[in-house]
Amino acid sequence: MAVGKEILTKIRSxxxxxxxxxxMQMVSTSKMRKTQDRMRQARPYAEKVRLVMSHLAQTNTDxxxxxxxxxxxxxxxxxxLITTDKGLCGGLNANLLKKFFAKLQEYDQQGVASDIVxxxxxxxxxxxxxxxxxxxxxxxxxxxxxxxxxxxPITEIISRYVKGDLDVIHLVYSGFxxxxxxxxxxxxxxxxxxxxxNEVSTGKEYSWDYVYEPSPTDVLEYLVRxxxxxxxxxxxxxxxxxxxxxxxxxxxxxxxxxxxxxxxLRLVYNKSRQAAITTELSEIVxxxxxx
Numbered sequence: 545m546a547v548g549k550e551i552l553t554k555i556r557s558x559x560x561x562x563x564x565x566x567x568m569q570m571v572s573t574s575k576m577r578k579t580q581d582r583m584r585q586a587r588p589y590a591e592k593v594r595l596v597m598s599h600l601a602q603t604n605t606d607x608x609x610x611x612x613x614x615x616x617x618x619x620x621x622x623x624x625l626i627t628t629d630k631g632l633c634g635g636l637n638a639n640l641l642k643k644f645f646a647k648l649q650e651y652d653q654q655g656v657a658s659d660i661v662x663x664x665x666x667x668x669x670x671x672x673x674x675x676x677x678x679x680x681x682x683x684x685x686x687x688x689x690x691x692x693x694x695x696x697p698i699t700e701i702i703s704r705y706v707k708g709d710l711d712v713i714h715l716v717y718s719g720f721x722x723x724x725x726x727x728x729x730x731x732x733x734x735x736x737x738x739x740x741x742n743e744v745s746t747g748k749e750y751s752w753d754y755v756y757e758p759s760p761t762d763v764l765e766y767l768v769r770x771x772x773x774x775x776x777x778x779x780x781x782x783x784x785x786x787x788x789x790x791x792x793x794x795x796x797x798x799x800x801x802x803x804x805x806x807x808x809l810r811l812v813y814n815k816s817r818q819a820a821i822t823t824e825l826s827e828i829v830x831x832x833x834x835x
Contacts, residue, residue: 548820551813555806562802568632569795575687576723576788582688583720583781590774596767609761611702611768614735615711621651622701622710623660624733626717626780627667628787629684634794636718636786637666640728644716647730648676659710661697663780679704689780691773698776702769705734717779718786724793726786733775736768 625644627637644667651658662668662681671678680697704710713734719727757763 548813548816551809551816555809555813558802558805558809562799562806565795565798565802569792569799572788572792572795576785576792578687579781579785579788580720583778583785586774586778586781590771590778593767593771593774609765609768610706610708611734611765612736618651618654618656618711620710621656621658622704622713622734623648623658624698624701624713624715624776624779625660625662625664625667625671626715626776626783627662627664627670628783629665630787631666632794633787633790636726636790637670640716640718641667641670643728643730645674647714647716659701659704661701663694663697663776664783685780687784689777689784691777694776694780695773698773702734702772710734715776715779717783718790720782720785720789723789726790729779733772736771 623644627640631637648658657677659677659679660671662671662678662683663685665683668678668681668683680700682693682697685693701710701713705713712732715729715731715733717729719729721727
């Protein structure tokens with residue numbers, strides 16, 4: 545029965561793994577609801593900041609802010625790469641990094657260098673593995689991201705754009721579509737498109753009367769920075785919701801596969817046990833017939 549004991553050991557091992565994947569599935573299900581609520585709560589703030597910023601930009605066209613200036617050519621690009629800190633979430637990070645490296649290769653063929661800010665340990669490890677220029681990073685963000693943790697890396701890359709060291713900044717993250725689908729996204733964070741600054745003026749003429757303190761330029765610059773921070777925070781919230789959804793689906797699939805493996809191993813064990821019993825009976829009958 546040595547073979548039977550080995551099969552029983554495998555069954556117990558798969559059962560232990562199944563308990564772990566089942567627990568991780570339940571935890572991810574609970575966290576997914578919280579991350580989705582946080583993602584939805586972050587949207588109204590970003591939309592209101594963008595609305596007021598658009599008003600100010602249209603009423604003050606001679607603002608002279610470097611952060612709102614576009615670039616005619618791209619000589620150096622910046623990326624804010626948002627990935628997860630933990631694994632076991634299916635192909636979420638792999639699909640995102642595939643899109644990210646494809647854009648890097650496109651810039652490399654054009655002779656454009658890149659600076660990267662990594663939010664999440666998986667993206668940081670991937671960038672360090674291929675020797676990319678990581679200028680700032682933030683890892684171990686936890687289940688509830690804190691804005692003070694993100695301010696340092698975000699300020700670093702935005703300041704480089706304002707100084708003229710970067711000509712474009714891309715935001716790379718996993719967008720939450722639904723529980724079964726998460727889409728890798730690559731968006732332009734800076735320069736801010738005209739569709740963002742002028743989107744509220746379509747179709748009607750509006751008149752806004754604001755009292756500025758200390759000045760319209762200072763208020764607009766403050767709002768632009770708050771808007772960029774809110775966009776990055778919103779992207780991070782969506783990435784976390786995508787992570788929990790992908791992990792829940794992956795752990796459910798692992799739990800189901802473990803159940804199928806246990807059934808197959810039990811079938812093999814029963815066949816082995818029946819074969820051993822049949823062999824023993826045959827030996828007993830043969831011995832009795834010989835006597």
